[in-house]
Amino acid sequence: MISIGAVYHGPELQGSEVNRLIMRTSRTLKELGAAPKSDGKPWVNAVFVVSGSLDQVDFEGLEFGDYSKKDKGVVVKIAVSESVIKQGDISLFLTESLHGANAMAFEFFRQKGEIFPLREAEELVAKTANQLQAG
16 A cells, blocks of 8 residues: 655765665565555555755655556655755654655545545554654
């Protein structure tokens, strides 16, 4: 129902705080049972697009990416600008962005006559946020 991906626009981002937090968030979601594609339900791939030394994110907030009718999956791209990284609480930003991606997926699939499992996806994001805060 939800998965996480990332695009990093700079080699300096490998091993950075934002990279570690995105990877930890992704692992936590998987451990909690987020399983896109496996049950035939619509799902969302939240892709964090991180500004770096090679390129800057060319959009703000969240926007739709690709859609696979066959797999019932939609990509929601999430802009991670340098100012977001410098602001501080990246884990809060990641969590809020995942809630936004869920909402966008819900509406996207509603318009297609499909039912996105919003309650389940939101519960997973909330549990993930709790685990991230716990350390």
